[in-house]
Amino acid sequence: MSLFPTITVSAGERALEYVDGTCRRVLEPGRHRLARRAVVRRVLVLERVDTTAPQEVPTADGVSVRVTVAVRWAVADAQRFVETTVEPMAFVYLAVQVALRDALVDLTADDVARRARRTLGEAITEAARVAAEPVGIVVHGTVVKDVILPHELRAAYAELVSAKARGQAQLEVARAETAALRSLANGAKLLDEHPALARLRLVQALPPG
Template sequence: MKHTLMPWERGVVFRRGALLEVLGPGRHRLRWRDVVHRVDVRPRSYAPAWQDVPTADGVLVRVTVVLNWEVVDAAAFVVAAASPFDELHLAAQLALRAAVLTRSHDRVDAERGAIAAEVLSGMRPRAAELGVEVRAVAVRDVVMPAELRKAALNEIVARSEGRAALERARGETAALRSLLNVARLAEEHPALLELRALQSAHTVVVDRPR
């Protein structure tokens, strides 16, 4: 019986219920009762469903991660678990939960990189048992509860309004300072007021002596 495996495939061969060998790409001749499980070893990305995770201060934060992984041991991938995808998903959820639980809610979004590194480290032992290598983990989304999002928006608006009020106060202070300087000059130099009056007049009439 002939089997042809593509470059991205490995064939895990069982004979009479026992693991026999792992075949690489190419054409192979096997006994007709041999069972071959094809395993795709190409790198792939996987985004487990979002998860509501409690933070250290008791806030439920919705977090989504993306995994980049590939099969490095086809035999372990077939033998170690009935559903290696589900096991990988569970390992990601547990590692994410452990990483978020140590942080307050206001640190989760700011520390995405550190959380991703902790998830990667936490997943690796179980992934190795499954014949999988997790290449990278990224935190894709961090969604706070609606009440916190509203509070954060109000805080941003309040800061903007505060900056605007500060700029208005600075402008008014500068205007008052200018008026004060003008008043001092007028007090020290009365002739300046007469010159200003002459500059402001539209018509100057000079009475010539006859």
């Protein structure tokens, strides 16, 4: 029987070998022989996606919108991830929330609703990466997932869309009526200029016999 225990580290994880409270080495996937008094802590390093809680953020026009951000991240340094802080991702979430407030302070609610997903991602991702590196995390990207406007503003937008649709429908009806009137006017002018054609149309309109 061996005096030295062994451990198998799976793909997608790292194992920290501690001896007398000190990290002796970081074990890669495979089978390893441990020190006699070793304590092992496993760390999952697969990429994952977490979504922040809805963050209520004031816009430039004084409207409070609720925004959530999805963060794609993974553990880059297992030892720093374990030893630096109790909740490593809390640092990343805080950086995302602060960057979100800074990004929205100059935007109106309409700008946020229309362009948040396209314009905010880069700034938020950079802030998250800066906060993540010291705690052993790599951030692969962020996405503005949900933008929730106040109920009154959503109702106003819905009414605006409905009004635009009704106006477009009325415009199409008016165009059709104008085209019909123009056709009738052209026909009347043609009949005035050609009496024989007018008589022919009259004959055609009479019932048989």
